[in-house]
Amino acid sequence: MVHLRSRRRLGLAASLALSLTASLGFLPAAASAAPFAESGTQATDATGLAYVVNTRTDRRTIESVKKAIAAAGGTVVIAYEKIGVIVVHSANPDFAKAIRAVRGVQSAGATRTAPLAPAGTTDEGPAQPLTKGQASKIARASAAAQDSEPLEADQWDLRAIGADKAARINPGSPKVTVAVIDTGVDDTHPDLAPNFSASQSANCVGGVADTGAGAWRPYTAEDYHGTHVAGEIAAARNGIGVAGVAPGVKISGIKVSDPKNGLFYPESVVCAFVFAADHGVEITNNSYYVDPWLYNCMDDPDQKAIVDSVNRAQLYAQKKGTLHLASAGNSNHDMDADSIVDETSPDDSTPVTRTIDPHECFDVPTQLPGVVTVSATGVQNVKSYYSSYGYRVVDVAAPGGDRKFQIPTDTPSANGRILSTMPNGEYGWLQGTSMASPHAAGVAALLKSRYPKASPAQLQGLLKVQADNPGCPESYDQDGDGKQDAVCEGGERFNGFYGFGVVDALDAVD
Secondary structure: OOOOOOOOOOOOOOOOOOOOOHHHOOOOOOOOOOOOOOOOOOOOOOOOEEEEEEEOOOHHHHHHHHHHHHHOOEEEEEEEOOOOEEEEEEOOOOHHHHHHOOOOEEEEEEOOOOOOOOOOOOOOOOOEEOOHHHHHHHHHHHHOOOOOOOOHHHOHHHHHOOHHHHHHHOOOOOOOEEEEEEOOOOOOOOOOHHHEOHHHOEEOOOOOOEOOOOOOOOOOOOOOHHHHHHHHHHOOOOOOOOOOOOOOOEEEEEEOOOOOOOOOOHHHHHHHHHHHHHOOOOEEEEOOOOOOOOOEEOOOHHHHHHHHHHHHHHHHHHHOOOEEEEEOOOOOOEOOOOOEEEOOOOOOOOOOOEEEOOOOEEOOOOOOOOOEEEEEEOOOOOEOOOOOEOOOOOOEEEEOOOOOOOOOOOOOOOOOOEEEEEOOOEEEEEOOHHHHHHHHHHHHHHHHHHOOOOOHHHHHHHHHHOOEOOOOOOOOOOOOOOOOOOOOOEOOOOEOOOEOOEOOHHHHHO
């Protein structure tokens, strides 16, 4: 059984992928290196912490609480008055205790546990670069296929959900935007530039949206996660590189990863959901969990405040017409079990081993109400070995890759991971529920294109209806040691591995 820290993969020091050259018939990147974004303002200072203070939304209460914040030694960074969430910095170690006693404050807590520190990994295994030899081999195979992108022969994931066929019927509408809330998106990538919406993009690190030119881009090429996710959703069918599930829709980037350690702190995610809602985004993809806690327990005042603040923001976005999809996680946890052992939290200081009740401690945002939870499958249409699952938790499943037990035999590289875009015009393979969620988001975008007036709840219903459920496997002994690696509960229509089933792009458009 695998226990991993996160859904993102950050901080890889080496170059990740090889740029495709003109000799292969592909356009190079726009420049020798993408114009990466500056780090910008930090979320907190060296001596203080960041907090979220959640209040009633009437103006009188908010103004009163602001005064109390100042009196308790806090500084307001930003107040999201329409949802009653105030982001605060304070060096007072008793700030949270003091502010919780203030009239009108419904919850308040620190969004971190210690000064910023290096973080762990997110996806199962490191990124794998695309070599020149692999690119040539894949390109030759793709050339034999009609209406195929140069690297599409290795995109088993598109064929698994009928996305290659769906694109010939309806590639998606440019009136639909999917926001990638992540490590940033390199919009200069030739496969992403045609569909990128700068007006719906921002850097939300620290809780305040920065919409300056290029603010949404990754800090360095090592922050590749968001760019990979973006390509899975909407890489253009333009004769370059790969294709996305919905190659005709728009994508935007909302960066929320801290520049020092890559963590996704609550105040940044609150900003992202509110920004997406206020800028007309129809769908958000969330391939992460909100740090520093893998599970936020409601009997802890700090963790309760985190759940409260992020939930207010995502519900606000839902009310304005935005559907959220999120990855289920890479820990192979049964999220409907009586208990789960969490050995990874908090991930910004020294983790402690704790046993939690997943019905009272929540993975945020994937377990928030109205958010579509997506588990991962491999090429054999079976749950990926690392993917978390859970009856009444998982809504749908989608290709996320499986490099150990589900290896394709009909692709040039025989790579069980997901091939997509990387910064600097490059390409590479990743796997994880981080990759499953954007596949489902792409199908949701196709459905939104077909049914433009569908509400988030209706869109979620359509996503579940078109899914194809393989049912629980008779045995899930992936490594062949005679022991079940996970137990699937439920039947052919709904179960803990796949929810309502694996998404189907062709059914979404036809």
